[in-house]
């Protein structure tokens with residue numbers, strides 16, 4: 098019941114100001130966000146990779162409102178990739194990006210007829226132009242980028258950008274969400290194309306016209322989609338903390354005849370770390386989605402929405418400060 102309310106709050110500026118200023122917030126945010134700067138996150142990447150796990154790094158941010166912010170997003174990822182290169186961490190760390198942080202949702206013409214991005218007819222083209230150098234730089238250090246899935250209105254654009262990037266960088270990944278009615282068809286297309294695909298349950302507030310609302314129905318859809326990916330030509334990335342889905346994933350991989358390096362598991366930084374270590378110790382490729390940066394509000398609120406106990410913990414830490 099609380100989840101949809103928190104997800105609605107994740108898009109409210111008033112709530113953003115309240116939550117950001119509340120005493121006690123930082124303590125809870127730190128559980129999910131690995132610092133504010135590249136220098137904060139690097140020791141965490143070293144720790145995770147030192148334990149035999151991989152990472153995917155997310156500079157938090159979404160729904161930017163100016164063209165300058167979209168350039169800043171691109172530059173933040175380029176700075177990160179530069180640091181990974183210096184430290185020789187490229188092969189263990191990939192990047193995850195949200196295209197709405199790269200300008201995808203800006204109105205057209207992006208920046209106005211004479212604005213700084215007048216060369217781009219719309220936000221879609223701007224996001225593509227901003228993300229391409231990031232994908233290119235990632236490829237230059239032996240790694241890749243995965244395009245996160247945001248709300249359903251953004252997905253046609255995300256898949257088109259994914260397809261475009263794959264022409265030059267076939268390792269570019271994307272995310273599909275089990276709760277959407279469209280996803281089984283997307284999974285079939287991506288699996289036949291040999292794509293890297295992360296499957297997740299879905300973290301946004303979506304209407305019943307486009308998405309399943311019942312948790313057990315979403316789990317059943319997740320299993321059907323995992324099967325499509327495991328039986329296909331691509332590289333499945335199982336993004337979940339759900340122990341039942343993880344063991345079904347292992348079984349589907351075994352039945353599809355996949356070796357341990359032909360799929361992977363992914364979990365979020367700060368959630369079920371022992372299970373992350375356990376899967377890695379069993380020989381699985383286990384990647385930790387590690388988010389950092391200052392614009393953490395939307396990401397943080399989605400983590401609260403996923404587990405009501407997080408909200409109680411958060412409320413207690415505010416009240417006791």
Ligand code: FAD
Pocket residue numbers: 244245246247272274297298299300301336337338339340363364365368369386399400401403404407
């Ligand atoms: P759940 O049934 O929600 O959780 C299973 C168990 O995991 C819970 O019982 C609990 O013990 C633990 N758990 C789960 N979430 C939390 C939490 N927040 N705090 C504490 N414990 C928790 N969604 C998108 O819409 N787009 C994306 O691009 C996207 N990328 C993701 C990348 C990764 C690597 C992962 C793991 C998730 C991503 N998500 C994304 C979020 C996803 O859609 C789900 O909202 C989230 O993973 C919770 O679903 P679950 O499969 O873990 O199952």
